[in-house]
Structures are given as C-alpha cells and as structure tokens.
Amino acid sequence: MPAVELLRGGCVVCRSRGPALCAPCLRRTEPPPSTRMRDLGRVHALFAYEGHGARIVQALKYRDGRRLVAPLADELARRWAEVAPAAPGLAVTWVPTSGGRRRDRGFDQSELLARALARRLGASARPLLRRRPGPAQTGLDRAGREAAAGYLATARTGGPVLLLDDVCTTGATLRAASAALAGAGSPPIGHLVLARTP
Template identity: 40%
Template sequence: MDASLAISSLIPHRCAGCRERGSPLCDVCRFAIASSPSVIVPASPAGVVTTALTFDGVARSAILGLKYRNGRAAARVLAGVLVRRLGLASVNRPPFDLVTWAPTSRRRSAERGYDQAELLARAVAAHLGVPCRRLLYRTHGDAQTGRGRDERLTGPGFRARPARIPIRVLVVDDVVTTGATLGAAGQALLDAGIAEVRLVALAATPAPRRSHAKARERPPGRLESA
C-alpha cells in the first residue's frame, strides 16, 4: 500500500462529501455519487478522456476533499468508483500493463504535501492489480486550478520516460475541463514509444451554460458554432 494511503488509514475519518464522521465516504454520499453522469471529453490528438462523474454536487465536494482537505482516505473509495463506472477491470487479465498519472505542478504538490492524481492512480492500480509508476514529468505550465476554460485549452507540457518494450498504459487524473492536460500527457507517452494509452479521470467539469437572457438576445436565424 502507498505510504500516504497507509498513514491516512490511521486517522479518524470524515466523509469527503459531507464531512460527517465515520467513513471516508458515507452511504448517503455514495448513493448521490452513483447518480452522477459520466462524461467523454475530447483530448486531441491522443484520443478522448473518459470520466466517471460530473464535477458538481456531492462528487465535487468529495474531490475537493481529496484535493484540499487532506481527504486521502477517500482516494481508495473514489478509485473504486472510477474502476466500476468505467469498466476498467477484466476477469481474464489486467487490461493495462501499468498505471500512471498526469502530475500536478511542483508548487501545488508542495502546498498540499501530496499529488492527488498520484494518490488516485495508485489506488486505481491497487484495484486492478497492476503496477503504478511515474512516467510523466512536467516541462512547463502552471496548475490548471483557477484558470478559465479558454485558458485551459493550452495545457501544460510533459515529457515521458522512453519505453523499452511496448506496453499498455492507463493515465489517471482527478478532474478535467477541456482535456488539454491529459491530451498532452497521452501524446508524450505515445511519442516515447508507449504502445497503447487510455486516458481517464474521476470527473469532468460541467459545460458552461448560456443564460436565457443571452439566448433571447441572439438574432433569429443566427447559428453559434459548437
């Protein structure tokens, strides 16, 4: 077991979703998360990002608990949600040879004392029974938190360890908005010789909604590009 996850098991738990004492994720919040829709986010040129949840409601609270409230014990529970919702497990053989993650910036990791994407990836790997290794390193780019959707279209850069043999890699992140970060991570792995890459995240931020007022102001017959 990862040392961070092992240490967190010794600390009295609060639900990452509602902060009630007793478990990393209470039954009420588990039920609420079960109804959260999954989302597919384009991550060109490396494919698409498949996410288990939508980043709102209880799912948002639970993930923020993992990111900012030291809710590391929730990583195992949320990883289980990701594995089940996306059907990542296989009865016959592991569908991937290795699990890795898109690392956050050094500044964010230093502030929190951990990288939540790494915790999630290691917990996913434990569920699948495959190794988890760091393959990706940031070359430039700040953390995406706090940036607007348009700003996130240009994600951070990554370099990857060269692959010695063809392997299948699952890349895990916690939250995606445009898919730019995971897309760049996936492309770096493919450029390094990884044979197959799948990109997944726990949740996707909801698409922005236009206000009814703005919709009424649009001249009739004029189409907006998607």
C-alpha cells in the same frame, strides 16, 4: 500527517459518521458527460465535476484527501473493469501535479490514486510523465492552465498504459500528456478521470 487528520473520522464530504466517502454522497454525484473527445476518444469518468462530484474532488485536493484515496480507487477500478478488457502487463500512470502544489499539500493526489488503482487492478504504477518547465500558471483559470500544460514522457513501457487524471475540463491536459506518452512509444489504451466538467 497532522494528528487531527488521524482523529477525524466520517465522510470527508458531509461529515456523517462512517466511511471516508459515504454511499449517499457518492450516489448524489451526477453521471459524467459521455461525449468523445478529440484525439482522445472516450474519456471515462466517475462523475460530473459539479455538485457532489466537485465537492469530492475539492476534498481530495484541499482537505483530508488521503482518506478518500482508497474509496475512490475502489470506484475507479470498478469503472475501468466495466469499460476495458483485462490487459496483461498493464501500467497505470498519472498526470503529475505541479511541484508547488504538491509541496503545499504534501502529496500528489493523482499519484496516490494511481498507485491505489494499480494495486486493485493487479497492474504496476509507473511515473512515466513529468511537467515541462514553463511559465508560472497562477492567475490562469482552469482552462488556461490546461491549455498551457506541457508534459514530457520520461520512460516508456513495453506494455499497455492507462492514463489517470483527477479532473478533465477541455481535455487539453490529457491530450498533452497522452501525446507525450505516444511520442515515447507508449500511447495510452485508455484515459480515466475522477470527474469531467459537464
């Protein structure tokens, strides 16, 4: 971690003094769209991917995102508790970021979020998915990348699985990852994302 990241404090989004994600920035996000998605049912999101919600996700991915993991995991845990009954033996898994992006950033934001969320839920974090090797996706827009995404489930769990991703646009990524888990005998009991496109 670069030293400057350790020294820099305050809200990652608006730079105000205080916590890594200030309450006003979180309040300024728009509520997520609540439509059901084909083959997925309801996808639970913290906020819409626009305005402040988009700025939070961009900060998580491209700036000093590690500092956002704890406050966002707090919010994800709260959201999950609102929508799902406690599930003994729950495993949290995540849609893995591509190797290149992970190398550029030095971390996979979805993995960090999943591990922090699992701790808050008293669940385990399990890397159950990997990306299927495929053509390079640079040059495609987000919807194109989602449509081209393919995932393999590398393991199964005996218990319930919660699938986490950062942004849901068309749902194609979640659908591909969810289908891979189902094919391995571990269909997710729920899908949780930070942000959904309106």
